[in-house]
Amino acid sequence: MSLEIFWFLPTSGDTRYLGKSDFGRKPTNAYLRQIAVTAENLGYDGLLIPTGSSCLDPWVTASSLVPVTSRIKLLVALRTSLSGPTASARQAAALDEALGGRLLLNVVPGGDAKELAADGVFYDHDTRYEAADEFLGVWRRLLQGETVDFAGDHIKVEGARNFHPAVQQPYPPLYFGGSSPAAHELAARHVDAYLTWGEPPAAVAEKIADVRRRAEKYGRTVRFGVRLHVIVRETAAEAWADADRLISKLTDEDIRLAQENYSRMDSEGQRRMAALHSGRRDRLEVSPNLWAGVGLVRGGAGTALVGDGQTVVERLKEYADLGVDTFVLSGYPHLEEAIRFAELAFPYLPGKQPVTVRDQALTGGAFDIRASEPKQRASA
Numbered sequence: 001m002s003l004e005i006f007w008f009l010p011t012s013g014d015t016r017y018l019g020k021s022d023f024g025r026k027p028t029n030a031y032l033r034q035i036a037v038t039a040e041n042l043g044y045d046g047l048l049i050p051t052g053s054s055c056l057d058p059w060v061t062a063s064s065l066v067p068v069t070s071r072i073k074l075l076v077a078l079r080t081s082l083s084g085p086t087a088s089a090r091q092a093a094a095l096d097e098a099l100g101g102r103l104l105l106n107v108v109p110g111g112d113a114k115e116l117a118a119d120g121v122f123y124d125h126d127t128r129y130e131a132a133d134e135f136l137g138v139w140r141r142l143l144q145g146e147t148v149d150f151a152g153d154h155i156k157v158e159g160a161r162n163f164h165p166a167v168q169q170p171y172p173p174l175y176f177g178g179s180s181p182a183a184h185e186l187a188a189r190h191v192d193a194y195l196t197w198g199e200p201p202a203a204v205a206e207k208i209a210d211v212r213r214r215a216e217k218y219g220r221t222v223r224f225g226v227r228l229h230v231i232v233r234e235t236a237a238e239a240w241a242d243a244d245r246l247i248s249k250l251t252d253e254d255i256r257l258a259q260e261n262y263s264r265m266d267s268e269g270q271r272r273m274a275a276l277h278s279g280r281r282d283r284l285e286v287s288p289n290l291w292a293g294v295g296l297v298r299g300g301a302g303t304a305l306v307g308d309g310q311t312v313v314e315r316l317k318e319y320a321d322l323g324v325d326t327f328v329l330s331g332y333p334h335l336e337e338a339i340r341f342a343e344l345a346f347p348y349l350p351g352k353q354p355v356t357v358r359d360q361a362l363t364g365g366a367f368d369i370r371a372s373e374p375k376q377r378a379s380a
Contacts, residue, residue, distance in 0.1 A: 006046035007044045007338050009047055010035075011050055011055040018298065018332070020249060031335070035334050036068065038339065040070070042355055044342070047075065049061050049077065051106075053115050059091060073104050074104065076095070081123060085139040086138075096166040103166070103168070105174050106195075111300075125182070130154060140170070140171060143165070147160065175194075176195065179267075180268035184211050192223060193223040194223070194224050195225040196226055197269055198301060198303035201318050204322060223326065224323050224324045226324050226327055229303065229329070230305050230329050230337070230341055231243050231304050231331060232309050233307075233344070236311065243306045246332060273292075277295060288315070290306075291304045291306045309344035309345040314348075
């Protein structure tokens, strides 16, 4: 079975260490382009472009990648709370055309009420999903060429129409992640692929079963994916040492403040991430090779698979056995880790070509040892 492997664009900045250090990188467009081109050349299938108050605008960022990429898919945030469905449909159709049919959309109703309030949105948790349900109902009809009149509790349009269709029909695929019952119901009704953050496989299996059951009520099927960080090295010992190094600059106060902030959010997914470690450094391996150290101070996806390439791929296959066919991965710093994961893990991944050569004597210089090797005589 071939698996889709996506990488991540760090549009809020990049680093070698979580917490304060002298190694931060600004999210300049030049750096993001460098990551995108590298990921495409290595053979990654897609790029997640995140959203949030600390991130560069995902649509502008995605547009900037049009002239420098030709194959890799772009998974761009569709903020159902911040824009109307008609304008968003036109944006999606235009960007999908510019990308030649490579656009994917990550539905984001919003996971932080405080952040939404700063954008002028004052929905509570379940209301966000009610509004997203109405939004997606209208949006999907528009992308399918309908003229839409709709009056709901949150969305109202009259004579809405999208004049220029997207390349992908009926519309660019919709991805979505959420852990609450309201989120699962939205996934069942509208999306093509459900993404979960990297919880232990047993917990992921429960979420997949629930979304499948709900989707069956509507005569629909949904694909599944997992969002994870990765720390892959040539040996397990090196990988675990680098996991420890990633959080070596964190103070207990850093962790306390971060966890206090996340506890105020009404996101069920964030609650589940925090519950994996409870802010403690001594309980971070929450499942074999699944490490929750990133979530000590990072919101959203907070777990990483740690180990050598073959072991990490074996763990990915455990999720694949549950029905997962897409993995959205990342690592710090994102440029170097995209290369490292491809070198060390792609040889073990179904559908991926190795990006390095093996069992050849190389010097890396102009007088490579291979130049002096006798060439085999061709058969007469």
